[in-house]
Amino acid sequence: MSIIIRIALNNTSKIILAGFMIALFSTTIPGFLDNEANAAAPVISTVKVTGPNEITVVFAATTTGDKDDYTDLRLTANNEARTVSSMTGSTATNHVLVISGPALATDTTATMDIGVGLTDTAGGQANVADADEDVTDGQLPVSVSAITTSQTTIDLTFSEDMVDTASDLDDYTISGTDGDGTIASKSVTGAILTLTIEGYVMTPSQTITVAYDGEANELEDTGTLLDLADIASLSVSNVVTPVRTDCYDCVAPTLSEAQITISSDDYNISTGDELTHITANVGDEVSLLLKITDNRTIENIPFVGLYTNFVETPEDMSLFYTNHYDKNLKNISASFYEWNIRSDDTAYDYDGTVHWSNTLPTIVNDPVLGEQLMTEFTMKFNDSMGPSKILVKISDATGNYSYEALPVTLEVMGDASLDFTTKGKQKLLGFFDESVLSIMISELNTSDSITTPVSSLLGISDESLPTWTSNLAEWMVEDKINSGDLIVAVEYLINQ
Numbered sequence: 053m054s055i056i057i058r059i060a061l062n063n064t065s066k067i068i069l070a071g072f073m074i075a076l077f078s079t080t081i082p083g084f085l086d087n088e089a090n091a092a093a094p095v096i097s098t099v100k101v102t103g104p105n106e107i108t109v110v111f112a113a114t115t116t117g118d119k120d121d122y123t124d125l126r127l128t129a130n131n132e133a134r135t136v137s138s139m140t141g142s143t144a145t146n147h148v149l150v151i152s153g154p155a156l157a158t159d160t161t162a163t164m165d166i167g168v169g170l171t172d173t174a175g176g177q178a179n180v181a182d183a184d185e186d187v188t189d190g191q192l193p194v195s196v197s198a199i200t201t202s203q204t205t206i207d208l209t210f211s212e213d214m215v216d217t218a219s220d221l222d223d224y225t226i227s228g229t230d231g232d233g234t235i236a237s238k239s240v241t242g243a244i245l246t247l248t249i250e251g252y253v254m255t256p257s258q259t260i261t262v263a264y265d266g267e268a269n270e271l272e273d274t275g276t277l278l279d280l281a282d283i284a285s286l287s288v289s290n291v292v293t294p295v296r297t298d299c300y301d302c303v304a305p306t307l308s309e310a311q312i313t314i315s316s317d318d319y320n321i322s323t324g325d326e327l328t329h330i331t332a333n334v335g336d337e338v339s340l341l342l343k344i345t346d347n348r349t350i351e352n353i354p355f356v357g358l359y360t361n362f363v364e365t366p367e368d369m370s371l372f373y374t375n376h377y378d379k380n381l382k383n384i385s386a387s388f389y390e391w392n393i394r395s396d397d398t399a400y401d402y403d404g405t406v407h408w409s410n411t412l413p414t415i416v417n418d419p420v421l422g423e424q425l426m427t428e429f430t431m432k433f434n435d436s437m438g439p440s441k442i443l444v445k446i447s448d449a450t451g452n453y454s455y456e457a458l459p460v461t462l463e464v465m466g467d468a469s470l471d472f473t474t475k476g477k478q479k480l481l482g483f484f485d486e487s488v489l490s491i492m493i494s495e496l497n498t499s500d501s502i503t504t505p506v507s508s509l510l511g512i513s514d515e516s517l518p519t520w521t522s523n524l525a526e527w528m529v530e531d532k533i534n535s536g537d538l539i540v541a542v543e544y545l546i547n548q
Contacts, residue, residue, distance in 0.1 A: 094172040099164060100190030104155035106148060107136075107164070107187060113172050114144040121169035122149055125187070127162045134162075158194060159212040159275050162187035192281040193273040198262050199289040201246070203253035206262060206288055208245045210280065212273045216240040219270040227285075228260040245271075260288040303347040304452035307444050308424065311341040312460065325459045329439070334466035337432045343418075344425040344446055350415055352449035354393040358429045359385035359443040360462060361405055373400050376443060385443070389429055405464075407432040437464040 095112040102108045107125070118139060125134040134151045141148045164185050196209045206226065221235045224247055236250035247262070254260060264271070264283040271280040312319040314332045321328065332338055344353060359376045362383035369386070376385040386402035391410055399408040413427035439461045446454050524541060527533045533541075 094170050096166075096185060099185045099187045101156055101160050101162065101187055102148075102190045104191075105151055105153070107151060107162075108190070109147040109149065109166075109185075111145045111147070111172070115147070115170050116173050117147065117170040119149065121167045122147075122164060123167045124165040125151060125162055126164075127156070127160060156191070157211065158191040159189055159273060160191070161189050189273075189276045189278070192278050194281050195264070195283050195286050196243075197289065198286050200254055200260070200292045203255075203292050204249050206247045206249075206254075206260070208247070208262065208286070210243045210245070210273075212275065213243050214240050214245065214271060214280065215274050215277075216245070216271055217269055219266050223264055223266045223270065225263040225265075226260065227263070228258050228288075229254050230258075240271075254290065254292050256290060256292050258290060260290050261285045262288055299450075301348050301448060301450040301452060304454040305344050305346040305353055305446040305448050306454060307342060307446065307456050308345050309343040310444070310458055311343075312458075313339045313341075319460070321458055321460060323456065323459075328460045330460050330462050332433060332462065332464045334433055334436055334464060336464070337430055338462070339428055339430045340442070341426060341428045342444060344427070345422065346425075346448055348448065348450075350423040350425045353413070353425050353446065354449055355391065355445075355447040356413070356425075356427055357388060357390040357445040359388040359445070360431070360440050361385065361387040361402075361437050362440050363402075363438075366402060369402055373402070375400075376445070387431075391427060403435070405433060405435045405437055407434060433464045435464075436466055437462070439463040 094115045097110040097112055099107065099109050109122075119136045122136045125136065126132065127134065132153070134153050136149045137152045138150045139147055140150055164187050166185055193214060194211050196211055198206055198208045201207050216238070219238070221238065224235055224238065226235065226247065226249065229249070230252050234249055234251050235247055237248045239246050262283065263285055264280065266280060266282065268279055269277075272278060273280075307323065310321045312321060312330065314330065314336055319328065319330060340358065342356065342358075344350070344356070346353060357375070363386050365374065365384040366386070369384070374384055375388055375390070387406040387408075388398075388400055389408040389410055390398040391413070392398070397410060399410075401408070409430045409432075411428045413425050416424050416426055418424050440463070442458045442460060442462055444454075444456050444458065446456075524533075524538060528538055
C-alpha cells in the first residue's frame with residue numbers, strides 16, 4: 053500500500069520554493085553544475101630547449117594559453133633571466149615559445165615559472181597551478197669550425213663536448229685534397245674531433261671541406277647523448293705551413309720523449325702532454341733522458357742543450373752566458389748544460405743552485421720511430437729553486453734548430469745545506485795544539501761575554517756574529533762538540 057501526500061501551493065509559495073532551490077544549487081553544491089572548477093590542471097609532458105631562441109612545452113591534451121602565461125625563465129648555467137616574447141608555430145598540444153636575448157648554447161638547460169592562464173580545453177579542465185618546470189636540452193650538437201693542424205690532420209670543433217660511441221671512418225669525407233678522402237684514424241677530446249689522413253698530404257693551396265653523415269647513437273654530446281647533426285660541407289681553415297723542398301735537409305730534429313727520474317719517481321713526458329708539476333728536494337739528483345729523432349741520419353746531431361732555473365736577469369750575470377731568454381716570461385736561464393760534438397761541453401750555473409753532469413749520447417733503434425739519439429743530463433740541486441720550465445734545444449748538422457719546452461714545471465723545495473768544502477780562496481785556521489785550544493776555550497767560557505773575545509780572535513764585528521757563537525765554549529766544555537767541530541765552525545764564520 054502506498055501513501056501519496058499532495059501539498060497544494062499557491063502562487064506565492066511556488067515563487068518562494070523556486071527561489072530557495074536556486075539559492076541552494078548556486079551556493080551549497082556547485083560541483084554538480086561546474087565540472088571545470090574541480091577538474092585536474094593541464095598535464096605537462098616535456099619542456100625542452102629546441103632552438104637557439106626557442107623552447108617547446110608539450111602537454112598531454114589540447115591546452116590554450118598565450119605568452120603571458122609563461123612568466124619567467126632562468127638559465128641554470130648562469131641564472132640569467134629571459135622573457136618569452138611570443139608564441140609561434142604552436143599546435144593544440146605543443147606551445148613553441150620564442151625568448152629574448154642572445155642565442156642559447158646547444159647544451160643549455162633551464163627552469164621555467166609557468167603562470168595560471170593555461171586551460172585544458174579537451175577535458176574542460178581548470179587553469180594550471182603556478183609551478184616551476186625543468187627545461188631540458190633538446191638541441192642537437194653542431195659543428196662550429198674546422199682547421200688543419202698539420203699536413204695530415206684536421207681538427208673539427210663542435211658546439212659542446214662529444215663522445216664517439218660508434219662512428220665509422222666511412223661517416224667522414226674530406227674533399228679538396230689530392231688523395232680525396234683516405235682517413236686513417238679519428239679521436240675525440242672534449243669538443244674537438246681529430247681526423248688523420250694517410251697516403252697523401254694537404255698543401256697550402258688546396259680548398260678543403262669535410263662532411264659527416266652518421267647514424268643514430270654514433271657521435272653524441274656528453275650531456276644528453278643527442279646525435280650530432282649531419283655536416284653537408286664544412287669549410288676547413290687551411291693553415292698548413294709549406295714544406296721546403298729546395299734543400300737537402302729542411303726539417304729540424306724532434307724530441308720524441310723525455311724520461312725524468314727523481315730518486316724513485318719516474319715521469320715519462322711526451323710532446324703534447326698536459327702540464328705536470330714536479331717537485332724535488334735540495335740534495336736530490338734529477339735525471340732527464342732525452343730521446344731525439346730526425347728526418348736524416350741521427351748521427352748528424354751535433355748539439356743538445358738543456359735549460360732551467362728561469363729568473364729575472366741578474367745585474368751581475370755575464371751576458372756571455374745569457375744563452376736562452378724566455379720572451380714570454382721575460383726571464384733568463386740561470387742554469388744550463390750544452391753538449392756539443394764539435395767543442396767542449398758548457399755547464400753553467402749562476403748562483404750554485406745546480407751541479408750538472410752528462411753522459412755521451414748513444415744511438416738506439418726503436419721498432420716504431422726508427423733510429424733515436426739518447427742522451428742523459430743530471431742535475432744535482434744544492435739550493436732551492438722556484439717553479440721553472442725546462443727547455444730543450446736541438447740542432448742538426450745543417451743548422452735546423454728546434455726549441456721545445458717540456459710539459460713540466462720543476463720546483464726544488466728546502467734550504468741549502470752548509471758546505472764546508474774548499475773553494476780555492478777559503479781561509480783555514482792554523483795548527484792548534486789541543487791542550488792550548490782547551491785552555492783558550494776555558495778562558496772564553498769564564499768570561500762574562502764570549503762575543504767580544506771571539507770577535508777579537510776572528511777579526512769579525514760583534515754585530516756580524518750569529519747568536520749561536522755564544523754557545524761554542526759551553527758546548528766544548530760540556531763535550532757536546534770536539535776541537536775538530538769547533539775548528540770547522542770557526543772556519544765557516546771567517547769565510548762568510
